[in-house]
Amino acid sequence: xxxxxxxxxxxxxxxxxxxxxxxxxxxxxxxxxxxxxxxxxxxxxxxxxxxxxxxxxxxxxxxxxxxxxxxxxxxxxxxxxxxxxxxxxxxxxxxxxxxxxxxxxxxxxxxxxxxxxxxxxxxxxxxxxxxxxxxxxxxxxxxxxxxxxxxxxxxxxxxxxxxxxxxxxxxxxxxxxxxxxxxxxxxxxxxxxxxxxxxxxxxxxxxxxxxxxxxx
Numbered sequence: 408x409x410x411x412x413x414x415x416x417x418x419x420x421x422x423x424x425x426x427x428x429x430x431x432x433x434x435x436x437x438x439x440x441x442x443x444x445x446x447x448x449x450x451x452x453x454x455x456x457x458x459x460x461x462x463x464x465x466x467x468x469x470x471x472x473x474x475x476x477x478x479x480x481x482x483x484x485x486x487x488x489x490x491x492x493x494x495x496x497x498x499x500x501x502x503x504x505x506x507x508x509x510x511x512x513x514x515x516x517x518x519x520x521x522x523x524x525x526x527x528x529x530x531x532x533x534x535x536x537x538x539x540x541x542x543x544x545x546x547x548x549x550x551x552x553x554x555x556x557x558x559x560x561x562x563x564x565x566x567x568x569x570x571x572x573x574x575x576x577x578x579x580x581x582x583x584x585x586x587x588x589x590x591x592x593x594x595x596x597x598x599x600x601x602x603x604x605x606x607x608x609x610x611x612x613x614x615x616x617x618x619x620x621x622x623x
Contacts, residue, residue: 409437415539454503461506462494465562468569469515472558476516476601479608490515508564514613515560516601521611522551524578529598529616535559535589537619539600550609553579555602561585562597570596578602591621 428437447455466473470487478484490513498512526542539559543551557580559572570587587596597618602611 430524444482453611457503458499461499461508462491462539464567465508466491466494467511468562468567469560470520472515472560472571473603475558475603476514476610476613478603478610479591480517488534510562510564510597510618511516511615513516513599513615515558515599516603516610516613519610521555521602521604521609522549523600523602523614524551527600527614527616528540529619531586531619531622533622535587535592535621535623537585537587537596537598537621538582539585539598539616541578542581543578551578551602552604552606553577554605555611556605557581558601558603559583561587562599563587563591563594564597565594566590587621589623592623593621594619 426437466487473486473490477489498509499506501507522544524541524544529537529539532538555578555606557576557578561570568587572585576583595618598616599613600616601613
């Protein structure tokens with residue numbers, strides 16, 4: 408892989424002949440088009456692809472929140488790749504072809520200094536509603552502020568679809584109601600939460616709140 412300087416027509420993305428151009432970490436890069444192998448995949452390769460696909464699918468659905476939860480990380484590795492690596496290492500259980508994610512182990516944020524608070528909970532309400540609540544801890548020594556933004560992720564594993572909280576929610580807004588599509592009725596939905604400061608780049612650890620079944 409190499410880098411290039413855009414010409415008079417600016418940078419380009421995609422394939423030209425056997426060269427592929429893309430942008431990675433704000434750097435324009437080029438690399439050779441990978442050659443297709445004619446050999447059948449081995450059992451190990453099939454197994455690895457299944458695990459990789461499961462991990463990257465989830466990470467992609469949560470990419471926007473992961474970018475916030477791992478903001479300020481040094482190095483050239485993207486936040487989504489950090490989480491994908493964590494998923495592959497620690498959060499996949501079962502045997503091929505029945506791999507599943509170990510949802511309580513998934514983290515959408517680095518373990519920062521912000522406090523999570525207490526009495527974090529998720530419950531399902533009628534009319535396709537999920538309610539998330541928490542109590543802000545104001546005890547001395549706790550790093551917390553009512554203006555901290557709250558990020559909530561709901562994930563429907565059967566449909567591989569996610570619902571994210573709005574950008575304007577803050578720590579002082581508890582409880583929060585999130586509405587899901589009618590197609591989710593009867594499905595199980597997993598829920599995570601973390602906080603991020605608006606004053607600096609601090610974030611909290613991620614709390615897995617559990618799984619609920621959506622009601623009509």
